[in-house]
Amino acid sequence: xxxxxxxxxxxxxxxxxxxxxxxxxxxxxxxxxxxxxxxxxxxxxxxxxxxxxxxxxxxxxxxxxxxxxxxxxxxxxxxxxxxxxxxxxxxxxxxxxxxxxxxxxxxxxxxxxxxxxxxxxxxxxxxxxxxxxxxxxxxxxxxxxxxxxxxxxxxxxxxxxxxxxxxxxxxxxxxxxxxxxxxxxxxxxxxxxxxxxxxxxxxxxxxxxxxxxxxxxxxxxxxxxxxxxxxxxxxxxxxxxxxxxxxxxxxxxxxxxxxxxxxxxxxxxxxxxxxxxxxxxxxxxxxxxxxxxxxxxxxxxxxxxxxxxxxxxxxxxxxxxxxxxxxxxxxxx
Numbered sequence: 001x002x003x004x005x006x007x008x009x010x011x012x013x014x015x016x017x018x019x020x021x022x023x024x025x026x027x028x029x030x031x032x033x034x035x036x037x038x039x040x041x042x043x044x045x046x047x048x049x050x051x052x053x054x055x056x057x058x059x060x061x062x063x064x065x066x067x068x069x070x071x072x073x074x075x076x077x078x079x080x081x082x083x084x085x086x087x088x089x090x091x092x093x094x095x096x097x098x099x100x101x102x103x104x105x106x107x108x109x110x111x112x113x114x115x116x117x118x119x120x121x122x123x124x125x126x127x128x129x130x131x132x133x134x135x136x137x138x139x140x141x142x143x144x145x146x147x148x149x150x151x152x153x154x155x156x157x158x159x160x161x162x163x164x165x166x167x168x169x170x171x172x173x174x175x176x177x178x179x180x181x182x183x184x185x186x187x188x189x190x191x192x193x194x195x196x197x198x199x200x201x202x203x204x205x206x207x208x209x210x211x212x213x214x215x216x217x218x219x220x221x222x223x224x225x226x227x228x229x230x231x232x233x234x235x236x237x238x239x240x241x242x243x244x245x246x247x248x249x250x251x252x253x254x255x256x257x258x259x260x261x262x263x264x265x266x267x268x269x270x271x272x273x274x275x276x277x278x279x280x281x282x283x284x285x286x287x288x289x290x291x292x293x294x295x296x297x298x299x300x301x302x303x304x305x306x307x308x309x310x311x312x313x314x315x316x317x318x319x320x321x322x323x324x325x326x327x328x329x330x331x332x333x
Contacts, residue, residue: 005193007146010110013155013188014076016141017112018045020157021072026126041127043072048115048179069177070118070127078111082187100149100196105189112157114182124178128162131182135159141186148194158185204230231326233316234296236271240315241308245272246287251300254291258309261287269295271310272303297325 024041085107092101114131118124140154165179208226242263245256262284264270270277270291276298281290293300320326 003193007148007191009145009188009190010076010079012143012145013110013141013186014045014112016143016155017110017157017184017186018043018074020139020141021074021114021131024072024127024130026070026123039070041070041072043074045075046073047075048073048113048117048181070116070123072114072116072127074112074114076110077113080109080111082107082109085187100194102146102149102151102194103192105145105191108188108190110186110188112184112186114184116180116182118178121178124180128180132159132162143188145189146191146194151191153189156187158187159183160185204228231317231320232269233312233320234269234276234326235316236310236312237316237319238313240311240313242270242311243309245303245305245307245309247305248302249305250302251293254293256289256291258287258289261289264289264309264311269312271312272307273301274298275301275303276312 022043024043026039026041027035028037028039030036087104091104116124116127118127135158137160138156138158140156142152143155144150144152160183163181163183165181206226206228208224210224243258243260245258247257249256258264261282264279264282266279266282268279270279270289275293276295277291277293278295279289279291282288
């Protein structure tokens with residue numbers, strides 16, 4: 001417990017939330033409904049009070065440079081555990097490609113506030129109307145929460161409430177600020193440390209069963225049978241070449257003459273071009289291999305004399321990459 005890890009999940013969620021409202025645009029039109037100006041609404045991270053204080057400090061309407069409206073700001077305001085999305089805490093999942101494992105994530109709700117400040121009511125209505133239709137009442141954000149295991153999830157962002165405030169008091173020298181506050185909840189997940197799962201891969205499976213006893217008295221015999229299987233490579237990972245074929249062969253030939261049959265064991269697999277074959281017999285005197293063609297999903301095709309014959313051995317079994325196809329070697333005992 002308390003080993004160092006940092007997946008930046010909260011940071012990624014905050015950034016993803018902000019990007020939802022980046023690039024908001026409002027338009028001003030004349031009496032003929034022609035567009036006079038188009039304004040991109042600035043968006044910044046920070047509390048609303050910071051921007052209101054800035055407005056109050058620049059209250060002189062005659063100053064040549066002031067903070068302009070409309071403007072939007074957002075902030076991360078709270079974090080709460082969500083027991084309704086809880087799953088078994090001891091359950092783990094393992095990724096195949098990079099052989100990593102992690103416990104199931106913990107559900108948390110992140111609270112956000114989006115503050116919209118405008119001077120004109122029509123500007124406010126334009127901005128709000130561009131936001132609300134997407135939340136019914138939620139909008140899903142796709143966020144890569146943990147890069148080490150390529151864990152990408154849809155984070156529902158729920159619109160909880162909309163409040164309005166017209167901050168306008170005093171005489172004509174006071175700047176008006178219409179303020180809408182939209183409150184959201186992002187239902188995210190927090191992951192713990194990621195561990196190496198390479199030693200947890202299952203490389204052998206044994207199934208045992210006990211059959212009913214037969215016979216009488218001292219001759220009673222119980223049948224105890226065990227079937228074991230191990231993964232078998234279907235590729236020549238180490239590119240080992242044992243020999244070559246002597247003559248051209250068609251897709252129907254099952255007795256293949258090679259340069260040296262002693263380098264290939266019976267009951268093993270060979271690769272010629274892209275075709276996999278099972279060697280059922282070998283004759284080291286005549287250098288003939290008796291094979292079963294088109295194994296492991298490959299197709300029997302003609303081959304040209306002199307083509308290399310690769311072997312699939314136990315060394316290839318150890319090189320099987322997680323996610324690759326593989327066969328099985330098994331037997332009864």
